[in-house]
Amino acid sequence: MNAFSPTARSRVKRLPKRAHYDREAVFAILDAALLCHVGYVIDGQPYVTPTAFWREGDRLYWHGSSASRMLRAQSAGLPVCLTVAHLDGLVLARSGFHHSLNYRSVMAFGTAHKVDDPVEKAAALDAFVDRLYPGRRAEIRPNTAQELKATTVLSMVIEEASAKVRTGPPVDDEEDYALPCWAGVVPIRTIVDPALADPRLAPGVVWPDGLAAYAPGAKFETVLGESAAPTEESYST
């Protein structure tokens, strides 16, 4: 199965032609992001927490302090909706009604569980560092047992997911195209700026080859795509 099967929960109701349920589309949008927004419910109240996340096959991971209210609530096996959105452009039409945005978004549904096994937990955190910073684990100090204990890693298998994408120019009412009004797309892009070395950098330390993808001006999602380890084997069997 290379597509997520939509149910009432995940089926895109509005503008279904913008919807995608295949893993390739869903994963591409997830992997182009570092931040997601995790939604969960405590005592009937919705919370949406922005957090970094990473993916391995059908499994999504995020992490934080073991003292975090969010992570403690989710540890017990809580339904979550993990959403990622990329704003790609402003779409200026000839009527207010047809103004729009170009975007790529994913809503992924699952049940969050704490990663209890210490080996799996350490491996997940290593995978997160590797995903962002190839080669860096060889340069930094390893995690201590106390640091691992102070860190909670959550994961969920994607039970259902849907992607929604809009691209291209405005779509106006036919009679409006003649209006003497500028229309088109203002693209939006997230880029890497020149790195700022820590004022306390040890003498002689230089920018490492492993971070070469973080070149000034590079599109951030391209950097993420280049550093993300392909793990598609884990679900294609």
Add this chain to the structure above:
Amino acid sequence: MNAFSPTARSRVKRLPKRAHYDREAVFAILDAALLCHVGYVIDGQPYVTPTAFWREGDRLYWHGSSASRMLRAQSAGLPVCLTVAHLDGLVLARSGFHHSLNYRSVMAFGTAHKVDDPVEKAAALDAFVDRLYPGRRAEIRPNTAQELKATTVLSMVIEEASAKVRTGPPVDDEEDYALPCWAGVVPIRTIVDPALADPRLAPGVVWPDGLAAYAPGAKFETVLGESAAPTEESYST
């Protein structure tokens, strides 16, 4: 009262020194964003929907098709958590544990209601266009009654809100500063790219002065800040 009073729902538990509850800090982060993530609950299941939003004083607005499941659910007066997050940089430390992100985020809590009054609804949609595109309403075709009917506008008064901000270089364990390992910040920035005119642009139409802020290379949140109408009067009395 120029601060939101934190309760159990909105008080930042982790790293409270990163927390802010004053309106100035909360509004600055909200106004620097076009997209938010709205969390809500239907039958115990959390949903997080990315959507454009705008602010007037203590009131947040978002909108969409009247056929939208999200908007129909929220119309009845539903508790929501509206979250905004800006990723400002990757923080590379000398240990995995102290790696971090620079960010600005806001969680705003309230109860979503549909804007029923047609005059208020039309005014809200006008304010959204004005917020993004100064002067544009004079150039585009006005909304029809049918378009207004097909559009649902939601709003909520911010009952509580908290902001969380991290800036600056990594904070490492004292003994790790001597490690021969690059450390610092890789800044991330979202910018405007050159506009793409609609292939069906009417003859002789040029890029209007009102969109001058959308200059190629401009920081997107600066553009939003310049176009956002100040409405601080509405709460400072």
